[in-house]
Amino acid sequence: MDPQDLKKAGLKATHPRLKILEILEGSGKRHMSAEEVYKCLLDAGEEVGLATIYRVLTQFVVAGLVNRRNFDGGYAVYEISNAPHHDHMVCVDTGEVVEFCDEGIEMRQREIARKHGFVLVDHALVLYVRRPKAGE
Amino acid sequence: MDPQDLKKAGLKATHPRLKILEILEGSGKRHMSAEEVYKCLLDAGEEVGLATIYRVLTQFVVAGLVNRRNFDGGYAVYEISNAPHHDHMVCVDTGEVVEFCDEGIEMRQREIARKHGFVLVDHALVLYVRRPKAGE
DNA sequence: ATGAATGCAAAAACTTTGCATGACG
């Protein structure tokens, strides 16, 4: 992702913003909390305040560069929005996150909303899953 | 719901617990935050601490008497679990909440989990919807 | 240079916890 994308979003290409984008793209973890991004930056020797992380992530979400997700647990996680729409399953044992998309479910959601006199604006779907133990 | 149900859950039938159950069943709102339950009790002239509300609601959730839901917004809401499994749609304009259940979606979720080598333990689905404006 | 962005610390919002008092069975 280029500094260009920041400018397009009306955001100056500042050091903290570039670093945060880099972390979200580069580090192995695709879903990170604000705190995780913060620690990651500290480890990299970068001086960025936690408040800035929150401010920047919120701006990125508004700009559509990043998605915010609520997987339970009392805090939000952020992911680069470089993939088309998808939902998530979270392993209740390991915390592992898998992304998936199912057009059948998507369609059904639109139908259900319509049936109740609404139009679908957005949705949040998280499957909580577990690896079957031997013999299940 | 009887004091019996509390005892079955290993909970003494105390005044606060009975009152909170009553509110969750009786007041028009089916989905209430801890704060809302608290205010409702104050309005009714009941002396119950907010901490007790949180403690009691958590106990009710563990006992299966009540469900906790996270509809975004930074706080949880609670609903009496007197209805079979269902999901929710929330109107982004009015906050109105509608419950629904769709066996097609349920089935698909189990399949998707299985396809990825997991078993479905639970899920959270919230549709964010809006009433169509004239001409949509 | 000038407005926007940052860092720090303080505060806000929601929820949990410690401890002495009081209520249930």
Place this chain on the structure above:
DNA sequence: CGTCATGCAAAGTTTTTGCATTCAT
């Protein structure tokens, strides 16, 4: 009467905000 539950206040978490300083253009 013993134990569990409550109330209050304090602390915990996550996130936001005010304000002086610094940075990007």
